[in-house]
Amino acid sequence: MKKGRFGRYGGQYIPETLMNAVQELETAYEYYKNNDEFTTELADLLKNYAGRPSLLYYADHMTRDLGGARVYLKREDLNHTGSHKINNVLGQVLLAKKMGKTRVIAETGAGQHGVATATAAALMGLECEIFMGKEDTERQALNVYRMELLGARVHPVTSGTMTLKDAVNETMREWVSRIDDTHYVLGSVMGPHPFPMIVRDFQKIISQEIKQQLISETGRLPDAILACVGGGSNAIGSFFDFIDDKSVRLIGCEAAGHGVDTEKNAATIANGSVGVFHGMKSYFCQDEYGQIAPVYSISAGLDYPGIGPEHANLHDVGRAEYVPITDDEAVAAFEYLSRVEGIIPAIESSHAIAYAMKLAPQMNQDQIMVITLSGRGDKDVAAIARYRGRKLYE
Amino acid sequence: MNKKSRISEAFAGRKAFVAFLTGGDPDVETTEKLIPVMAEAGADVIEIGIPFSDPVAEGPVIQAADERALSAGCTTDKLFDMxxxxxxxxxxxxxxxxxxxxxxxxGAERFFQRCSETGIDGVIVPDMPFEEKSEIASSCSKFGVELVSLIAPTSRDRIRKIAAEAEGFIYCVSSLGVTGVRSEIKSDVTSMIEQVRAVTDVPCAVGFGVSRPEHAEQLGAVADGVIVGSAIVKIIAENGHESALPVSDFIRSMRAALDKN
Incomplete structure (x- = not known):
């Protein structure tokens, strides 16, 4: 496979101004990923700061209630800052520091990646600026304050649809303006090479832990792994170590908003076509002239018109399946897991729970399903209350 | 290309003034009317921006123009017809x-075939660096459309390989950041151009932030041409359908400053 490519997907479609910066990043990453001091420091941060390994929890009530596969939850929601985002951020911010950068910038959708970046920047003493769509700053007001509390500056983005896609645009514009001292901490397995590779490498710990924990508990591999997909970082992290284990079904759950047949959705694999955007060749929701479509999901973290290039390839070669989940289904799953297991999942992760509720009953009782619970749902409680007609504000 | 292209001829006689406008802003008819007016006022080359939903290399002025053009229904096909x-x-x-x-x-083949049929001489793709140009390079050359390369203040050791394969002219990005009016142009354009000169005689035009007659005069002394975008788009934003006169006045003033060289 060509460098920086997953099949035909990936690449480096960025302005010339950034080319030396991404090549320097690649060189630095290739060096530090095998550097003992770096890997030891990162392992220490993951264990003693983020709280890894995260639990693999057997969801007994859910298993019995659904009456099919044995259901396990990979508890990324229990990490420090409340989601899987910290895995990538600790790696990238440490790398930025080793590269001599003094400032990090990042986009954020739901605010989970922004909070994680602000946290790592506070810990490692770097200046931090976060770009967040204005609509998302309103949907996730608590996370904005959280980032400010951690010492970051939050810029509400008012261009375009004022959501995650526009936050990425604005962070790229900022990076082009100030490169020397600044690293762009991309939050998902997207953007130009080497980002999809770097972010996947920092997230693959999820699948490595699942494999080890499940084998030590049950002596076997799972039959299916489910994760939600926006850009796709928790999904690729959950899939990666199982890609060669062909018996394991890999299932990504996309945000279908009001439904894949409506105008209001963000189901990239279901509705998208191949294009080139945000530095990569992949699938995007777009019109016949290549204008990127305004997408919609109740979940700010999945409200993105593209998907990471490695997922595009896993889809094309048939190794992973991608299924659409509507807002209604995700909200029902949010409430279900809260009630049945006493765990409030992020609305993003609830998309994976929703598909598990459909799939588990169709599987045998001796089969095993693992769902990655990518984040905790505290940030979503007020929004879900409003969705149910309760006038609750943070 | 053996035959001297229309673009290289534009750089042959005098310092070239390259003028940009967003296609379809505020509507396709206005763009169609402005192009001959701009040429008449002294633009040697005209760049037509195909409006895009997410123009990551653009500053606020051209972003807003793209939004206006798309809301008014501009499409790639309408621009080809224009x-x-x-x-x-x-x-x-x-x-x-x-x-x-x-x-x-x-579709690259179809796109460049339409370029050739309608009379487009070249293309500039700001999010396609040297390493990715195989995406369109063969279609460009098949249909005789010149592919303009960009170099930036951060390009350093990359300038030589980019320049060695350059066609039409080389777009020298004056400074870091996105497109848009700047009060002064600080970066060391001279050294970028010297590095280009070491490998090719393809002309160099400087853009990003060029907006005042003094910029045109100052950059014209070192480069083969200047590129002006946001300053023109701003005039169109302010004057809409009545832009012909103010755009033409502005280009004449820039032209006069450039011709002092």
Whole structure:
């Protein structure tokens, strides 16, 4: 496979101004990923700061209630800052520091990646600026304050649809303006090479832990792994170590908003076509002239018109399946897991729970399903209350 | 290309003034009317921006123009039709400035065939660096459309390889950041151009932030041409359908400053 490519997907479609910066990043990453001091420091941060390994929890009530596969939850929601985002951020911010950068910038959708970046920047003493769509700053007001509390500056983005896609645009514009001292901490397995590779490498710990924990508990591999997909970082992290284990079904759950047949959705694999955007060749929701479509999901973290290039390839070669989940289904799953297991999942992760509720009953009782619970749902409680007609504000 | 292209001829006589406008802003008719006016006022090359939903290399002025054009219903096909009509009125070299996705989804072969049929001389793709140009390079050369390369203040050791394969002219990005009016141009354009000169005689035009007659005069002394975008787009934003006169006045003033060299 060509460098920086997953099949035909990936690449480096960025302005010339950034080319030396991404090549320097690649060189630095290739060096530090095998550097003992770096890997030891990162392992220490993951264990003693983020709280890894995260639990693999057997969801007994859910298993019995659904009456099919044995259901396990990979508890990324229990990490420090409340989601899987910290895995990538600790790696990238440490790398930025080793590269001599003094400032990090990042986009954020739901605010989970922004909070994680602000946290790592506070810990490692770097200046931090976060770009967040204005609509998302309103949907996730608590996370904005959280980032400010951690010492970051939050810029509400008012261009375009004022959501995650526009936050990425604005962070790229900022990076082009100030490169020397600044690293762009991309939050998902997207953007130009080497980002999809770097972010996947920092997230693959999820699948490595699942494999080890499940084998030590049950002596076997799972039959299916489910994760939600926006850009796709928790999904690729959950899939990666199982890609060669062909018996394991890999299932990504996309945000279908009001439904894949409506105008209001963000189901990239279901509705998208191949294009080139945000530095990569992949699938995007777009019109016949290549204008990127305004997408919609109740979940700010999945409200993105593209998907990471490695997922595009896993889809094309048939190794992973991608299924659409509507807002209604995700909200029902949010409430279900809260009630049945006493765990409030992020609305993003609830998309994976929703598909598990459909799939588990169709599987045998001796089969095993693992769902990655990518984040905790505290940030979503007020929004879900409003969705149910309760006038609750943070 | 053996035959001297229309773009290289535009750089042959004098310092070239390259003028940009967003296609379809505020509507396609206005763009069609402005192109011959701009050529008449002294633009040697005209870049037509194909409006894009997410123009990551643009500052606020051109972003807003793209939004206006798209809301008014501008499409790639409408711009091709406009170019075909305008070709009867002017022989000024015309380039499309577009992100890669509109070309990719149109189909590179089909896109450049339409360019050649309608009279587009070249293309500038700001999100397609040297390493990715195989995406469109063969279609460009098959249909005789010149692919303009960009170099930036951060390009350093990359300048030589980019320049060695350059066609039409080389777009020298004056400074870091996105497009848009700057009060002064600080970066060391001279050394970028010297590095280009070591490998090719393809002309160099400087853009990003060029907006005042003194910029044109100052940069004209070191480069083969200047590129002006946001300053023109701003005039169009302020004057809409009545932009012909103010745009023409502005280009004349820039032209006069450039000609002091």
């Amino acid at each position: 170019v075909a009509r305008v070709r009867d009125k002017t022989s000024v070299p015309l380039l499309f400035m577009t992100y890669l996705n509109p070309i990719f989804t149109y």
